[in-house]
Amino acid sequence: MEPTSRYAGLKYLGELDENGLPHGKGKLFGLCDVDKHEHLAHCNFVHGHCQGYVEIHDLSSKVSYIGYMQGENVRHGYGKYIDPKDGTYEGNWANDRKSGFGINTDKHGNQYIGEHKDNHPHGNGKIIYKDSTTYYGDWVDGLKEGNGILVFANGDYYIGEFKSDKPEGIGGTISMNTGKRIFGEFKDFRVSGLAIESNTTQNTVRIGEYKNDTIHGLLVERAGDGKLRMMGQLNGFSKSGVILDINTDGTGYIGEVKNAKPHGRGILTKPGGLELIGNFENGVFINP
Known part of the structure; x- marks a missing residue:
């Protein structure tokens, strides 16, 4: 509540200086002549100002x-403080600002519970x-900003470092639907850098270099029993590179790939030995 001169038209009941x-x-x-609003204030007044415990209502x-x-x-x-157009705050104030x-x-x-500074969440909350x-x-x-846990409505969550309101730095994610778990480096909430990916649905563990949630660089992938499934260098965006890929039936491929298919020089293998050595194009063997 401001001095009564700014609330001309209000009635006052109480002591005066x-x-x-x-x-x-x-x-x-009463009705204020300045803002044309109806006001009610119960205060301990000190020369026209509310001080101490107050109850002020527009x-x-x-x-x-x-x-x-x-x-x-x-x-x-x-x-x-209650404002139907803005929300509600209940807690500590310092110099007219949310603080503490x-x-x-x-x-x-949306509800925030925690520490404030200068009207903003600041500290732990x-x-x-x-x-x-x-x-x-x-x-x-x-x-x-700092360390935190972000739990989504579907149960997925991220634990790790944050920067500028987004997961960034060292952290880990868990998908409740797919069982996929990733621990490593994040940037702008995308896996970018070195990371370990565990997929319980596919029963695989992958260690490699990532960029924007996609393998981009060196990788090693093993099955749940520890057997090697894949290794090499792969551009995950174009699905190209040089890899060793071993299937569950024991067959495999060593060589160049493009669009996730053998393309270039490569070797097809089968349990117990080699099957084909030569050139491939879009997954098809061309010549030795």
């Missing part, structure tokens, strides 16, 4: 603050989004 300003416990109420906009103030009507200490521990629920239903996606971890100036 020598200058006629509200001073002591009192109530301001009855027209439904905005309210119940809590503590100091100085020139500054929210300071514990208080609850508090619970902030925005107009969309948890946010629950409307779709049930949840993040718990470090925050800097309103952004996820």
